[in-house]
Every structure is written in C-alpha cells, then in structure tokens.
Amino acid sequence: MKIFNADQIREADKMTMERQHISSVQLMERAGYRLFQHLHEGFVPVKGEVLVLAGMGNNGGDGLVVARYLRKARQKVKVIMVNFSSGRSEDLKVNCQKFVAAGGEIVELHEGDPVPKPGRNDLVIDAIFGIGLNRRPPLWVEELIFQINNSAARVVAVDIPSGLYMTGLPENPEAVIRAHHTFTFELPKLVFLLPQTGGYTGNWSLVSIDQDKDFIDNTPTKYYYSNQEDMAQLLRPRARFSHKGTYGHVLIVGGSYGKIGAALMSAEAALTSGSGLVSALVPHCGYEIFQTAVPEVMCVPVEDEKILTQMNPGFVPDVVAMGPGMGKEQSTTGAMKRFLKGYRGALVLDADALNILAEEQEIWGLLPEGTVLTPHPGEFKRMAGSWDNDFEMMERAMRLAGERKVIMVLKGAYTMVTDGERMYFNASGNPGMATGGSGDVLTGIISALRGQGYPAFEAARLGVYLHGLSGDIAIRETSVWSLTATDIIDFLGDAFLHLDSQRK
Template sequence: MKIFSKEQIYKGDQVTAKKQKISSTELMERAGMQIFNWIHQRMQGAQVPIHVFCGIGNNGGDGLVVARHLTIYGYNVHTYVVNCSDKRTEDFLVNYDRIKQTTKKWPIMLNCEADFPPIGPDDIIVDAVFGIGLNRPPNDWIKGLFQHFRASKAFTLAIDLPSGLYADQVPEDENGVVWADYTLSFQSPKLVFFLPQTSKYTVQWEALDIGIDPEFLQATETEVELMGKLEMLPIYQPREKFSNKGTYGHALVVGGSYGKIGAVVLSARAALASGVGLVTTFTPKCGYIPLQSSFPEAMVITDTDDEKITAISYDIAPTAIALGMGMGTHKETHLALKEFLKNNTTALVIDADALNILAAHKADLKLLPPQTVLTPHPKELERLIGTWTDDFDKLKKAEAFTKKHGCILVIKGAHTITVFGNKFYVNATGNPGLATGGTGDVLTGIITGLICQGYEPFIATVFGVYLHGKSADIAVEDYGYQSLTASHVIDYLGRAYLNLFEKPPVPEPAQGNGQGNAEGKKA
C-alpha cells in the first residue's frame, strides 16, 4: 500500500475534483460520509453522547459533515467549533451553513478553557480540529482542550490525523496532540503512524477509500510503502516439481565466539527454515560440537582458533553469506573481516558484531559488494549513521547512508523499515514478543536464505522482514508476548508461508501500534 505525502494528498484531491467534475465541497461530503458510515455501522443508533470538535479549516469541514449526518440519523450529537483563528476555509463555511439548516442545535463556539464542555468516560469524541495542513503548534488553550479530551478517558476517534500531529515532523510537545484511540485516515495511512516517536498518538488506524482518482493513485510514485500480505503474494516464488537442494542455494553463516555460538545456530536454523537448500556454518573451533550436536542439518567449518575468528577461509561456493552474529570485535576478527571483504564478491547480509566493526572502521564500508544488506538494532544503527534528532532525521540519515554505500538498510522496530535508495518500506507484521534476544539473528538467517533461493537482495529483505514478523504474530497466539523466543519464530516460519494463501486473509496488526486493542476502548 502506498503511503502518500501531504503534498501528494493535496494533488490527489485536485486531480479527483477535476477529472470527476466535482467541487471540493462535494469531495468533502464524500469523505465525511465515509466517516459517518464507519461510525453508524458500529453504533447502530446507540444514544451514547458524541462530541464532534471541528476546527475552522477543511478538517473541521469534514467534522461538520459527520455531525450533520449523525444528527439526521438521530444520534445524541454535540457539535463544537474550536475558534482558533479568524480565517475559515470556504468548504468549512459551506458545511457550517448546512448544519445550521439541518438542526436548531447549532454548533457551540469554543474560545477559551472556560468553554470546554463536560465529557464523560463513556462518551465518544470525534476529533476534527486540525488536519494534515497543520504547520505550527496549537496555542495554549487548544492544548488544554486536547488534555481535556485525554483526561475524560472517552473513546477518541480522529479524522485523518490526530489533531496537533504533523504529517511530516515530530511535534515538540506531546500535550499539544490529541491521543486517539482510533484514526480514520483518508485513502492511505500516514507515515507518522509507524514511527516510534509518533505512533503513540493513535492506538489503531484504518484507511478509508474516499474515491480519489484511481489513475492518480496508481501512477503516483511514493517515497514510502506499507508492505503487507497483498504486497507479498506477488513476491513469493513457488517451487518447481523437479527441483533439488542445489536449486535453492547454499547459505554460509559466519560468526560466533566463545560463549556466543547460539547466535550462529539461530541464524543457520532460520536460513534452513526459510527454504535454502544447504547450510554451512563457519565458527571458531568452540562452535564445532554445539553445532554438530544441536543442528544436524548444517555442515560445519571452523577457524584454527578455539575462541574467536581469526581468518575466514572455506572451500565451498556459497550463494549468500550471513556475517557477524556473536562474532565479537577482537582485533584479529576485524583483520579477518577486512581481508575477507577485500576478496569477496558473494551477496552479504551483515549483522551484529560485523556491523560494530564496520562502524568503528568506516573506511571498510567501501569494500561491501553492491546491495549488501545491513540489519542493525537501534544502537548499531546509531554507530553506523550517527545520532539523530528525531525519527524523521533518522530516516533522512539512513537514506543518505544507503545511497553513499549502495546498500540496503533495515531499521528494526515495531514497524521495521527497509531503506533502499530513496524509498522506505514499512513492514506490516510483528509484535512486542520480538523484543527478546536472538530474534535479530533469526531475521539475518531468513534474509540470507531467501537470497540463496533466488530472490534479489532487496526483495529478500522486504519479504524476510515480513515473514519474520508474521511468524511471530502466529506464534504469539500460542506463547504470548512474554514467552515468545527466537526459536519459536523459526518454528513458525512454515505457518507464516502458509498464511500467505489462507482465505479469508488474516487482518494485519499494522493497523495499530503493536498493542492491539489493549489500550483502547470500543466505539
């Protein structure tokens, strides 16, 4: 699913109005009706007090459309205009006149804190104060209104974007943002729904189709895409009937040091479970017995050193190489890695200590083959690209890094983002159960295994991130967040593959912040 920028959203509105020969007011009516239909379908006429707070721009106009239709259908509606400026948009004024013609219960003007209405915990708030056009923080009394919403503990439904939240930057004051239980976003979600600093402002989201011109939607290239099941199905490569283990490649997993052989075991097992034909591991001598006894499907090559890697040497021809898990950052290991990179042309997936070595010796980054995949956790990412001021700055620096080094960068998180060139691919699977040791090693193995099977490195990365998260989503149903382990993610990979073809499709947990409904209320 494409995630459009606010500039593209404005353009889409204009193109749609022109091609469909409708006014902006008619398009607003269509959008407001979609919001009303969503509410009406769930409430079925229930007389819970609904407080609709409208700004004086187009988002407020959407709110007035919703309030008018709720009134027509006999709901217990209270409509307010948040009088934050002397300027009103034309479409707001049109819909303000329409609601006054519909009911004698005209919208109440709010001008200061003394005007705030009482809101009960069982009431419903519809937030239509600000939209995507917000370009400055709200003033103090409006911040007070947003805190009044939150203090009421009422279910809060935001229209398009929680008010006070920018589409393209992190707000300075969290008290100046509406904390929504649910956001109904027009046509596509917003990038801010998926970033660590801003996803907290909506527990769940849903994209509503408001009839934007299909040709515009298809032809417009976006910088950000949300990758869910529908995006994965065209990626999947079915197996040939007469294939054999050689058809699906040979993965080499290089890593480990004394006390950290488990990382190699997890990565190698994940590569095999992803579908690779053969797996070989390269570790210090101390890894030989653990690997041979715990993972009989793998072949094992060892360094001459008992406890660390001092030279990476092998007599096989791997299709792709996973590198760095549990490897340590010893001086000898760094020299071995550098020498290896000088002579290597095989596709690489680099993780953990290999990343730390590269971060400490950034000149070695020029030795990476094109489209090398880097899978850092947040601290490793910081060592690679430097500190960032906020999540948008992080994405900007990650993009610059990938362009400079010709690599693919995985930014791990609740919504893992793959950065390649000038595009960002947001993953739609995964849950807090993945916040446990070893799951990163598993991800590295999955991506490596997919490259070995013939997927291009970028495609393998996006698909691997999806399968990793989907496996965890399925496994968590049996184990819960707290008890999920990296081994469970490997064990459930088969079910993640099968889930691609299950009908009806299982809803993706991306429509939220990874916490489901636990922190929200039902409308």
C-alpha cells in the first residue's frame, strides 16, 4: 500500500473527479458519508452531544457532511465554525447551506469568543485543519485545541489531527489535536507512522473514497505500508516434493556467558519459521543448554567457555545470523572480522554485531551486498549518529542503506525496512512486543526466510510482518503486559497459517 504526500493526494482527488465525472462537492459528499458510516459503527450514538469543529477549508466541509448525516440519524449535533481566516472554500460554503437547510444550526467562533468546553459524554469531531496546514495556527485556535485535548470527551479526527503537518514537526507540540481515533481517507499518512508525530492520531483506520485506482497504481512514491494483503502475496507455498535441504541451513552465531538465551531464541525462531536445518555456533557454556532446550538445533561449541573467540563452523551455511547475546570483547570482534573476510553469503546482523560494526568502521567494507541489519533506535544512532527529528532519522536510514548496499530494518512501532530507494512501514505488531528477546526472535525469522531463498528485501519485510502478526495473535491469549519473546515463537505457526489463508 502506497503512502502519498499532500500534492499527490490532491492530484489523486483531481484525477478521481475527472475520470469518474463527479464534482468536488460530490467527492466531499462521498467522503463525509463514508466517514459517517465508520462513526456509526463504533462511536455514535453518544449520551451527550457531538461537537463538530469545522475549519475554513475542505476539511471543514467534510465535517459538515458528517454533521448532516449524524443529525439525520437523530444524533444531537452542534457545529462550531472556527473562523481562523476570512476566506472559505466553495465546497465548505455549499455544505454549510445544506446543513442549515436540513435544520441544523452553525455557531460561529471568532478570536475573543469563549472557547467551548465539551463534557465527558460528548464526542468531538475535529475538522479544523486538513493536510494543507504548513504553519502554526493562530494563538486563539491553539487555545481551543488545548481545551479540547484537556477535556474528558472522546475526540475523532477527520483525515489528520488538526495542527499536525504532513512533513516536519509542529512548532508547538501542545497545539495539535490528540485524537482518540483518526479516520483518514484512502491511504495512510507518513506522519501517522513516526514516533514523534504518530502519537497524535490515537488509533487510526482507513476510509475508502474510491480514489482512482490507475492513478494510485501508477504514481511513484518512496514510501509504502506493508499490510496483510501485500504480505500474503509474498509468502511462498511449500512444495510437496521437497526436503530439508530445500529450505536452507541457517547458522546462528551468538551467545556468551549469561546470554545464551538470545542465541537460543533466534535459533528456535528460525526453526519455527521453516528452516530446513539450523545450527548454532556458541561458546562452550551454551552446548548443554542448546542440546537440552532445542534438540532440533545442531550445536557447534567453540573451545572458550564464555565468549566467541572464533567463528568457523566447519561447513558453509546458506545464511548466517550474527549478534544475539554475542558480546563485543576484543577477541569476539577479531573473530567477526576474520569470518567476514572469507564469507560472501547471505548475512543478518543484530545486537552486538551491530555495536561492533558501529565501532569498527572497516567492517562495513566486509559486508556482502544485501546484508540485513536490524537495529533498534539506540543501535542505529551508534551507527549513523544522532538526528534532530524522525524525518531526519528516516532519511539517514535510507541514505545509509543505499550507500552501503544493505537492507536496514529499523525496529519500532511501525518497523521501517529500506533498501535505500524504498521504505516500507510495517502494519503488524503491538506494544507488548517491547520486551527483551523480541529482536532476537525477529533475527531468527528473517534468517529463516533468507535461507529459504527469499531475496533480502522481501525476507526482511515478510519477516517483520510475521513477527508482528505472531505478537498480535499471542496477546489474544496473554496480553500486552504479559507477552514474552518466547510467546512470539509459540504463535509463529498461527501467523503463517493466517497469512497463508489470505493468499490469492
């Protein structure tokens, strides 16, 4: 699923009107009615009243359409026109007339007027500003937004929370509507998916307004949203006449005294994600642990009891996953360098392998093209340096991936996956996955897919989605508070089954 910028969204509306032979007022009517339908499913009726805050542009017009349908459904509705400028869009004027003609009343709000304070049982529909906002709102409108945010009412935003820009951070973080839910039209907005701006939306969902499919399909973009429909098409069926050699041999390189569990979880996740064979190269202290906990994994212990001092497994695996629980002692760092000088196969780096990479710049030149790196924000900062905002972080990830010819998996609420030219944001997952070991499991999943022949970029995107989907299924049995990394492994089978059922 594509993510468009503001200009592309406007062009999509324009082409939709031209190709479907409808007016802008008709498109607004469609958008408002579809939004009303979604509201009717989960937000109305309410015990109090619905307070529609309408601005001067087309976002306000959408709000007026919603208000008209709510009133028709016998919901108590009050429309407040937030007069922050002297001009009004033509489509807004049309829908103001329609609302009044249907028996509704519009209260005009100007600078200096008392700011409304919604009650606990009220629902606020925010339709003040849309995607075109690119400067700070007037101070009196900021005060209105502050009052709404600090009320006990539920707040629903139309398309985008008012005060939020499509690009860049708001100058005043308090001057943005903090919605409980945002209904956005047709496609996700980039700002919904970044940590510094995504918190304003609350939960969000898409409202289809049947924008022109040819325009959407043929318009290029750098940004995508990896949803269930897209990921299901990446999943490959298993061949009847296949054997363990068909599905790859994964080597997990990691573990140290007290941190064998990290490598263990990666290995078990690789097994559960379809690997034909999994081996683990670990310090000697991990030998009995592996042989006992996961007998399906072949264990290759090194002589040193506590750390990895060499990384020669004695065979050539299809993919190597390096880093979970590995530590970064000098002898381990040296072993990593020696191994990479002679290895040109598929590679996934995580955890301490990334920390070593950040400290030893020469290692970048040893990485095979298509190496998958899976940093969390702290690890990425050590590799790429600090940044001022999430937009800069995103651009740094794309630039570094492109320059180094690697796949960057930047973990977070909407994990970003980029090859330097495209960036995909992941749709699955939940806050319960913010727990120790979750990243080790992801490393195992991606490694298993690489071993099965998936290209690096596909393996990363599909692995991230399956990881999150397994976590989503798991919390139905546990909770976001109780989820553990091994729960994610336990529900991987369910995740594969569910995604397979969605394949076309």
